[in-house]
Amino acid sequence: MTSAVDLLIVGGGINGAGIARDAAGRGLSTMLVEQDDLAAHTSSASTKLIHGGLRYLEYHEFRLVRESLQERERLMAIAPHLIAPLDFFLPHAAGQRPAWMIRAGLFLYDHLARRRRLPGSRAVTAPHHPGFAVLKPGYRRGFTYADCRVDDSRLVVLNALDAAERGASIRSYTRLLSARRAGSVWRAEIEDRASGARTAVAARAIVNAAGPWVSELLEARLGRHDAGRIRLVKGSHIIVPRRFEGDYAFILQNPDGRILFAIPYQDRFTLIGTTDIPYDGHPADVAISEEEVAYLCANISGYFRTPVTPADVVHSFSGLRALHDDGATNASAVTRDYLLTLDGGGEEPPLLSVFGGKITTYRRLAEHAMAKLLPALGRPLIPGWSGRAPLPGGDMGDGRFDLWSDELVARHPGLPPALLRRLGKAYGTRVETLLGGAATIDDLGADLGGGLTEAEVDYLAVHEWARQPDDILWRRSKLGLHVPPGTAARVAQRLGREAAPPVPQQGKNP
Known part of the structure; x- marks a missing residue:
């Protein structure tokens, strides 16, 4: 039996999920396949920020910064439970x-796009910001501005x-095994990695949103050997016990010209x-190196009174940015803008590939x-809608999250x-479905560790495609840093015994 869809999207990171949402909302029959968990790679390895990209102004990326600042406002409105303001201190x-130069950059940052929800930047002097007490002696001036933090993998889900x-x-x-053009459609074959079951798919168009695998997909699965060039750039982070009090973050200038962030994370880190x-290397093998850990520790210790050493690191993660190769010599200078290439259309079924972003x-x-x-599909270009409709759980009203x-x-x-x-921060108004009328903590089932209840595991399996312990502990709940040994085994047992099929009930197009 063959499934027929308008759009087959390959890649379950933020770009693939965002395209699937927009397409389904415009009435296209849409299928998204992801070889691992949603947000399993780059999209859960970010700095957890929704920001304009202050440093991109140095590379004259004015269009990208303006668009990012505009999107910062929109995303705060449609996902108020996931996205929250955060003040940044730049000594x-x-x-x-x-x-x-910094004042000029901050002025542009304040005014490149309409700003309604966040305060503007300002200059500060010691001791009139708590960040000065965290820094080594000698810092007497600095600047503050506002951006936002985000739960990145939940945004994808x-x-x-x-x-x-x-x-x-x-x-x-579920992985794409192969696809070829056959008349007006793509004939594709996909495989469920757990069962091995294969399904034929006839798609009027394919979107290649495979991130670090975008070129490999084009060449190995789609037979396209004229793939656009990408540069894989590794970004690594470390997590240490909390180094300063207060709900603000540092943005620091490294001696090599790069920017370093130090951000409050998960209350204790x-x-x-x-x-x-x-x-x-191969995208699946990406991992932080000892040299990167040493680099991050040395540079943060150059600022903070209390040094950070490799022994302090409790967790680390690395992701690959699949950036469009614009010829920049320095990896930090490669554009973070995106490029969309369209192959086909008319008599030939289209293939859209996403580079960067x-x-x-x-x-x-x-x-x-x-x-x-x-x-390319012969459909009318109707107005966009996704910037107005709240994401699931975000319908508590603009600016009402704290009250809610x-x-x-x-x-x-x-x-x-x-x-x-x-x-509430994780699920927004959908939390009532998770709670299911629970009156006491016992009604939510056993605590599997770190406050993760059986009810939450069941909800994530039924509604959010969670299949493995890591899907829950490190992506959907972010409780991996808080749970005791043995929690992963207890979660696996719960998933195996109680979890419903990991595909939510599908609705109808509006």
Whole structure:
């Protein structure tokens, strides 16, 4: 039996999930396949920020920064439970970028796009910011500005969930084996990695959103040997016990000209990153090196009174940015902008390939993909919609998240407030489905470790495609840093005994 769809999307990162959401919302029958878990690779290895990209101004990426700032506003409105403001402190010292240059850059950052939700930048002097007390003696001036933090992998999952509820078929742990053009359609074969079951798919168009695998997919699975060039750039982060109090982050200038972030993470930790290193290995093998750990520790210790050493690192992660090769010599200078290439159309079924991009601009990337695909499919180019409709769980009202969170705690007096606030940030208004009318903590089943209940595991298996312990501990709940030994085994047991099939009930197109 053959499945027939308008659009077959290969890749379950933020770009693939965003395109699936937009396409399903415009009435296209859509299937997304991902060889591993949703957001298993680059999209869960980010710095966890929705930001304009202040440093991109140095490379004259004004269009990208403006679009990113515009998207920052839109994403705050449609996902208020996942995205929250965060103040950044940029200390300044002699020998760094001149203060006038930083002031000019921050002025542009404040005014390149309409800013409604966040404060503007300002200059600060010691001791009138708590960050000065964290730094080594000698820092007397600096700047502050605002951007946003995000739960990156949940942003991917919620885009996929919205796509599914609009009619899309989302198939994780499913790989594309091959595809070839046959008349007006692509004839593709996909394989479920767990069962080995193979399915034939007839697709009017294919989207290659495979990230670090984009070129490999073109050549090995689609038979296209004129693939566009990409540069794989590895970015690595380390996590250490929390190094400073307060809900603000540092943005620091390294001696080599790169930027380093130190960000409060998961209440008890500090996230430090990132590196920018050319990578020529297989995407599945990416991992942080000892040299990267030493680099991050040495550079953060150059600023902080209390040094950070490799022995302090409790966790690390690495991701690959599949950037369009613009010929830049320095990996840090390679454009973070995206490129969409369309092959075919008319008599030939189209193939759209996605090169580059960043998590902040995924929604606009999806709109641009639709602007290319719809005409190629002979469909009218209807207006975009995804910047107005809340993501699942985000329908508590613009600017009302804190009030809604307080109301959630008040509505459930028998449940721990800290648990409710964590669940509220992760699931938004969908938390009521997870709670299922629970009046006490016992109603949520056993605690499998770190506050992860059986009810939460069951919800993630039924509604969010969770199949493996890592899907839950490191991507959907982010509790991997908080659980004791043995939790992964208990989660695996729960998934094997109780989990429903990991595909949500599909809705209908609006």
